[in-house]
Amino acid sequence: MQLVAKRPELAAFVRRRGDAITAFNPRDRCWFLADDGLCRIEVEDGRAAKPASCRLFPFNRVFRAGAWTIVDYNSVICPLEVVAGDGVAHADVLAEIATIHDPAIVGTQLPPDDALVAREAELAAALFACDSIDGAWDAQAAGAARDQAAFESVTGFAWSAPADPAVAIALAPSLRFNELYGPRRTAAAHLPRMWLAWLGFAAAGERLARRPLGMQELTTIWSEQAPVMYVLARWHDLPALKPGPIELPPDPLVRALAQAFVDNRRGRRPLGELAIAALGRAEPHARIAALKSADAIVRAAFA
DSSP states (O other): OHHHHHOGGGGGGEEEETTEEEEOOOSSSOTTBOTTSOBHHHHHHOGGGSOHHHHHTTSOEEEEETTEEEEEOOOSSSOOOOOSSSOOOHHHHHHHHHTOOOHHHHOEEOOOOHHHHHHHHHHHHHHHTOOSHHHHHHHTTOOOHHHHHHHHHHHSSOOOOOSSOHHHHHHHHHHHHHHHHSTTOOOGGGHHHHHHHHHHHHHHHHHHHTSOOOHHHHHHHHHHHHHHHHHHHTTTSOOOOOSSOOOOOSOHHHHHHHHHHHHTTTOOSOHHHHHHHHHTTSOHHHHHHHHHHTHHHHHHHTO
16 A cells, blocks of 8 residues: 555555455544645645545445446535535546556446436436425425325424535435445335435424534434435324234333334325324324334335
C-alpha cells in the first residue's frame, strides 16, 4: 500500500475486507482530514495519491447489476450540506469510476434484475426533477390521504412534510436503493408509502430540533423507523401467521399483535385494523416501540 509506505503508522490500523486490505478510521473522522477540512494526502501528495474510495467520495458506493452501473452517494460518513445546484456532474463521476479497477470499490454485484434497476433509475430521475413534496409524490404514482391517516393513528400526531423538502427529495433515490438491495430487501411496491411515512417522521424531527435536518439525520431516521414505515406501507394489506412456535419479545403489545396475525390466518382483516385493535389503547411511544420490536413478525406475516 502506497499510503503505508509514506505513513508507516497506518499499518497498525488495517483489516481485511474480502480480497482487499483496507485501513479503518476512528469514528469521528478520517486520519488525514485536517482541521481546515482539507485532505492531507491530497495537499501533500496530490489527488492521484488518494485511495480510490476517497477520490470518488461521496459517490463511492458503486454497484453492478447486469449491464447497469449504480452509483449511490454516501450520506452517513460526512456531514454533507450541498445537495442541489453546483456540484459534480454525472459525466465527471463516471469518468472517475472508469479509472478505478479495485474490485473492492467498483465490483460489488447485485441481482441482475435489469427491469427493476431501470424502473428505479426512472424514479430517481423523476424525483431529482421535482422541487416540491407534492411533485415528488406524484412522481412515485401513489395517493397519500389514507396513508397520512394511518400515520396519525400510529404516532398520535398529524402527518406533515418537512419545511424544506430539498434534502429529502435528493436522498430518496439512495434510500430506495438501500431498501431494495440491503438486508431488508423490501419490495419496490411498498417503497412509496414508506417514503411518505419517512417524510412525516422527518418533519417531526425538524420540529423537535427547530431547524432543518441534514443528510445524516434523515438517513438515520429512515434506518431507525423502517420497521414502522413498513407497517404503514402494508396498513391495508392482509397479514396472516400460521399457528406454531415462534420466538416473541416480552412486550405484551407485540404478543397481542402476533396473536392477532395467527387469528387472522385466513387473511380477512387488514394490518391496520389488527394493529389498532392490539395497540390502539397504548400510548404512542409504546405503539412505536412495539412495532419496531415486531418487525420480524410483521414481515413473516406477509411472507
